Amino acid sequence: MPRPKRLRDPGLIRHVISRGNGKMQIFLDDEDYRKFFYVLSDVLDAYDVECWDFCAMPNHYHLTLLNLQPNLSEAMQHFNGEFGGWWNEAHRRCGHVYQGRFKDQIVQDDDYVRSLTRYIALNPVRAGLVRQPEDWLWSSYRFITGAATAPSFLLTQRVLARFGPGPVSDQRQRYIDHVRTHSELEAARVEAFRSRQRIVGDRSFKQAVLKGPQAPSSTAAEANSSAFGFI
DSSP states (O other): OOOOOOOOOEEEEEEEEEBBBBGGGOOOSHHHHHHHHHEEEEEEEHTEEEEEEEEEEEEEEEEEEESSSSHHHHHHHHHHHHHHHHHOOOOOOOOSBSSSOOOOOOTTHHHHHHHHHHHHHTTHHHSSSSSSGGTTTSSSHHTTSSSSSSOTBOOHHHHHHGGGOOEEEEEEEEHHHHHHHHHHTHHHHHHHHHHSEEEESSHHHHHHHOOOSSOOSTTTHHHTTTTSSSO
């Protein structure tokens, strides 16, 4: 059965996941994590892709991306290939580092994106690696909350803007409260983000995306606005 073609439209929010081959551990030490983000920063810049959120886990990673050009597949292939090649050389291995092609889901820009921020932040907690999301060094949670200075490639304000108007301090507190609050929809949303669904959102959103090529939300225009910068 042929693989479904990816939706290449720019201006859509993407939940991107990739796992180690056979679920093997791909982050063996701190150097692996640091190299991962170094390569990621270069690739995002080269392909004009925004990164809003991330979490690198021992055997997989999650990214929230918005591609400003119809080139997400090329960007991710470059990224996984670049990091995978370095990883094999650094650890004297050979063969595939990642399991198949990366997975991406288009996510509706409203409560679904807010649910995605909670899902990504709580990944290491659910895995039993830490007790609180701020304890995991390799996610963007500490940067979004302002507890640490964000790397230049991470646009924390994109996430914070989804938590209402007002001062950044208020937006950060709403984000923290959201991550800590378990809504009734959480279980269903978690399953959606773990599933093979290509589009996560309500029915009208899915229909709008499939019609293409325009993005069904204001994120594309917002992405090109100078109102938000790197933090």
